[in-house]
Amino acid sequence: SQQGEEDPQALSIQEGENATMNCSYKTSINNLQWYRQNSGRGLVHLILIRSNEREKHSGRLRVTLDTSKKSSSLLITASRAADTASYFCATGGGNEKLTFGTGTRLTIIP
């Protein structure tokens, strides 16, 4: 079962623009993670934010977490063609199973 919804389901932007994806979840969490998936195969871990954190940065990635609203956002700044992929939020981990959101398909137009 899916933990929650992500929006938008699909997003197309010009190279160089910023991309923002949102994720909502249903249960209390210890942390929330974002993963990227290229070509429908293996997922790559991008960033993890703990429940007591509100914002976290990693390179061109910025993640926010609002536990009162049970939501998170992923911002990719200065997008590149190589950022084209599907992005998933996930809750759980910490040696527990991950429960994924529905994903956002991001297309960067050169």
Add this chain to the structure above:
Amino acid sequence: GAGVSQSPSNKVTEKGKDVELRCDPISGHTALYWYRQSLGQGLEFLIYFQGNSAPDKSGLPSDRFSAERTGGSVSTLTIQRTQQEDSAVYLCASSARTGLGEQYFGPGTRLTVT
């Protein structure tokens, strides 16, 4: 170092046949997970192994699905009497006990049941 590997990368099988999918986790990772990704269902948890503890099988969709992990390392997911709805990408992941929860995924096995 080597990441998670899975084999085969693609498998086409006839309905009713049994299939075995293999996962080699990252060396030293105590936790191993199987997930399934299909068009209609998104990413679904199947089963989780942690060290020598009894596995969490709560995500297995039917008794045709089983998995084992030998020697705390390699895992095999077996699907008996395959059905067309079993067609999906099967993903394996591993994680370290000392980690915060990041999971490291293999490239997946794309299973097609004809």
